[in-house]
Amino acid sequence: MGEAPVFFGDELLAGVSNGFDLKLKEFESAIVVGNKTYVIGGFDDSISNGVRIFDKSTDEWVVPIVLGTKPNEFKGHSLMRLNNERILVIKHNSKSNECVWFLEVGTQFVQEQKKRFETEVVSWSKGVIGDAERPIVISGPSGVGKGTLINMLMREFPTMFGFSVSHTTRAPRKKEENGVHYHFTNKDIMEEEIKAGKFLEHASVHGNLYGTSIEAVEVVADAGKRCILDIDVQGARSVRSSSLEAIFIFICPPSFEELEKRLRARGTETEELIQKRLRNAKAELEQGTSNGLFDHILVNDDLEACYERLKKILGLDGSTDASLKTSTEVFALPMEISLTKIDEKIIINSENADQKIVLDLTSMKGGAPGRTRGLRMYPAGLHTDV
Ligand SMILES: Nc1ncnc2c1ncn2[C@@H]1O[C@H](COP(=O)(O)OP(=O)(O)OP(=O)(O)O)[C@@H](O)[C@H]1O
Ligand SMILES: Nc1nc2c(ncn2[C@@H]2O[C@H](COP(=O)(O)O)[C@@H](O)[C@H]2O)c(=O)[nH]1
Secondary structure, three states, X not given: OOEEOOOOOHHHHHHHHOOXXXXXXXXXXXXXXXXXXXXXXXXXXXXXXOEEEXXXXXXXXXXXXXXXXXXXXXXXXXXXXXXXXXXXXXXXXXXXXXXEEEEEOOOHHHHHHHHHHOOOEEEEEEEEEOOOOOOEEEEOOOOOOHHHHHHHHHHHOOOOEEEOOOEEOOOOOOOOOEOOOEEEOOHHHHHHHHHOOOEEEEEEEOOEEEEEEHHHHHHHHHOXXXXXXXXXXXXXXXXXXXXXXXXXXEEEOOOHHHHHHHHHHHOOOOHHHHHHHHHHHHHHHHHHHHOOOOOEEEEOOOHHHHHHHHHHHOOOOOOOOHHHOOOOOOOEOOOOOEEEEEOOEEEEEOXXXXXXXXXXXXXXXXXXXXXXXXXXXXXXXXXXXX
């Protein structure tokens, strides 16, 4: 692949005029942040891994440690320095829900990682358009009917809800599919992954490890859906103290006898395991109903009546129009674009398209090691302000 002419963005000119000669490969572009020039692109280059840095203070090139999930290889992109912490990367010729990326170069997370690794670190963060609605945590003793209620919701509102597929070390039941009902794994692997920070929460439940990976929640939100987590009370407590702002719902049985009847009727556990689950249910019912951890407590006596109450809590009982709550509209971005910044809004211009597009960063939240959310993207003129 030959060397292409240098892309001279305004930021880059400052670096070049400082007297160093930068040669870019095809599909690479560069931008200056402080003393450093970041060259981004060339994702097929296994040495630079898509990012290299020229540090003017040492006069040296550095290949940084690159964290986060990087974008798939793309042929053409535009860069803009948002501040000393983040570079905005807009992928050309792609869809609005896939085109926005941030290379974090000085966020608190990146600063901490630089100290930890004692070298240059950058981190990718995907820009997610729109605010995913608050995730829903559903807890309750085994056999109370959590899965049944969740299935009813998913069946009635398939485009609105997505299930957070947990990891577990327990064996699959008949008809359970790996990757659909659970990610079935083993203890050693799961413990390694917990150490590596892959999980939002995890707990030992009825003698096995269960956990919600960060990825399990992210994939649902990335699909523009509202995430439902079916987790035990310990897990709910961990999520409460995490950054995930969820609604917490606890499901109770009408009686202990009825719970036992349902567990037996399900026929998925041995007698020994049924006894273990019933013993644990006592503590779970006590914790679930007494400590203010849950926002709502529902008794699952009559299934249909309980489902209607659940829908009411979620605003799906007809008082709001569920069909309006669809995911953000996706549209295509032009091939060649340039970027202009006005306050917290980025204007995406294209010579070949009449319409300018606005990327609104006003409610931008989050960043590494997850996604950057709360972005809005719309054709200019649609909203009166731009
Ligand atoms: N209101 C209800 N009345 C009678 N049976 C019910 C009711 N709700 C659920 N069930 C039945 O109870 C059994 C257990 O339900 P389910 O598997 O949904 O429980 P769960 O809370 O998800 O359990 P676990 O935590 O072990 O996954 C199932 O056979 C289901 O059909
Ligand atoms: N803390 C977590 N608990 C979880 C998770 N996934 C499921 N669970 C809970 O485990 C029990 C048993 O489930 P079963 O499928 O073996 O019957 C039940 O109470 C679930 O809510 C998780 O990721 N984290």
